[in-house]
Amino acid sequence: MGRAVDIGRAAFTTSLNLMSATLFSVEFAPFNSDSSQEMRDVVWGVMKNIGSPNLADYFPVLKRADPQGILRETTVYFEKLFAIFDRIIDEKLKTKTSGGEKSDLLEALIDLHERDELSRNDIKHLLLDLFVAGTDTTSGMVEWTMTELLRNPEKLSRVRNEITDIIGENKQVQESDIPRLPYLQAVVKETFRLHPVAPFLVPHKAETDVEINGYIVPKNAQVLVNVWASGRDSGIWPNADSFLPERFLDHKYDKIDFRGNDFELIPFGAGRRICPGLPLAYRMVHLMLATLVGNFGWELEESVKPQELDMNEKFGLTLQKAIPLKVVPTKL
Numbered sequence: 001m002g003r004a005v006d007i008g009r010a011a012f013t014t015s016l017n018l019m020s021a022t023l024f025s026v027e028f029a030p031f032n033s034d035s036s037q038e039m040r041d042v043v044w045g046v047m048k049n050i051g052s053p054n055l056a057d058y059f060p061v062l063k064r065a066d067p068q069g070i071l072r073e074t075t076v077y078f079e080k081l082f083a084i085f086d087r088i089i090d091e092k093l094k095t096k097t098s099g100g101e102k103s104d105l106l107e108a109l110i111d112l113h114e115r116d117e118l119s120r121n122d123i124k125h126l127l128l129d130l131f132v133a134g135t136d137t138t139s140g141m142v143e144w145t146m147t148e149l150l151r152n153p154e155k156l157s158r159v160r161n162e163i164t165d166i167i168g169e170n171k172q173v174q175e176s177d178i179p180r181l182p183y184l185q186a187v188v189k190e191t192f193r194l195h196p197v198a199p200f201l202v203p204h205k206a207e208t209d210v211e212i213n214g215y216i217v218p219k220n221a222q223v224l225v226n227v228w229a230s231g232r233d234s235g236i237w238p239n240a241d242s243f244l245p246e247r248f249l250d251h252k253y254d255k256i257d258f259r260g261n262d263f264e265l266i267p268f269g270a271g272r273r274i275c276p277g278l279p280l281a282y283r284m285v286h287l288m289l290a291t292l293v294g295n296f297g298w299e300l301e302e303s304v305k306p307q308e309l310d311m312n313e314k315f316g317l318t319l320q321k322a323i324p325l326k327v328v329p330t331k332l
C-alpha cells in the first residue's frame, strides 16, 4: 500500500497557491514544504483566536489586561503574516512596470498606494483579510467533502463516473465545465449543509432594535446565525443527518442554492455582508474536488472501515475536522 496523504494539508497548500497566484502572480509554497505548514498554523491560530469568546468583549474594563492573552497571541500571528507580505510587496515594487494593464490585485493596490489613496498598512491588512478568510475555509470544505465521499464509496464512484462521462477520460476539469457536473455540485451543497465551515457565520451587531418573528433583538446585541443547526433541522431536511446529495437533484430541492437567496442554506451568509469570495471559493472547491476524484483512486488506510471514519469537529471561527483525513492515492 502507498503512502497516505493528509487531504486537508494538501488542499490548504493548493488554496494558498491559488490565492497567491490570483493576488500576487506567484505560487506561495511548494507541497510538503515547511512554509505552507507554517502559514497554515498562523491562519488556524488567527481563526482560533477570533472565534474564541473573549472576556474583554463582555467586560471592556479587562481590555488592557487581555486576561486570556488573545490579543497578544493574535498580534504575534499578524506580525508573522505582515513580515511575509512586506517581502512580497518589496519584490513586486522591484519588478512592477509603471502604467499599463495590471497583472494582479497587488499591482492594482500598489498603484493606489502610489497615488496616496491607500497606505502600505492598508494593503497588508487587506491581504491578511483575504488570506485568512479564503484559505482555511476552502481547504476545510474540500477535506469534509472527501471525508463524506470516502464514507460513501458509491457516491465517490458516482462523482468519478460523472466526470468521465461528461468531460472524458484523462481530461482535466476546467472552470467552465463545473455547470455540466450536477452531481458534483449536489455533493458540494450537501457538504455545505452538514459541515458549514463557518457554523455561526461571522458575528454581527444589531444597529437598532429589530423585531424578528416576535422576538426583539436589542440594539448593539451580538448576533450569531447558527447555520450548522439549520442545516440539520429535520423540519426542513428529511433524513437531516444523512449525507444524501441526491436530494439536490430532486425537483423539490434542486433550486436551492448557497448564493444567499435560500435561507435554509447560507454557508456564505446572505445580504450586504455575504462572503465576497463566494465566486472564487465556488471555483476553487469544485476544481480541487474534481481533480482529486477524477485523477486518483482513494483508499482508506488498512484497518479503517468507511463507516468508522472519524467525524468529530474542532471549532475555531471555522469548523475543521478534529482528526485529519489521511488516505492513500492509487492509480485509476
Ligand code: HEM
Residues within 6 Å of the ligand: 129, 130, 133, 134, 135, 137, 138, 141, 196, 197, 198, 201, 202, 267, 268, 269, 270, 272, 273, 274, 275, 276, 277, 278, 280, 281, 285
Ligand atoms: C468555502 C469557502 C468559504 C466560505 C464557506 C466562506 C464563508 C464566509 C462567511 C460565512 C462570511 C461571513 C458572512 C457574514 O458576515 O455573514 C465570509 C466573509 C468573508 N469572506 Fe468568505 N468564505 C469562503 C471563502 C472565501 C474566499 C476564497 C475569500 C477570498 C477571496 C473570502 C473572503 C471573505 C471576506 C473578505 C469576508 C469578510 C466580508 C465582510 O466582512 O464584509 N472568503 N465568508
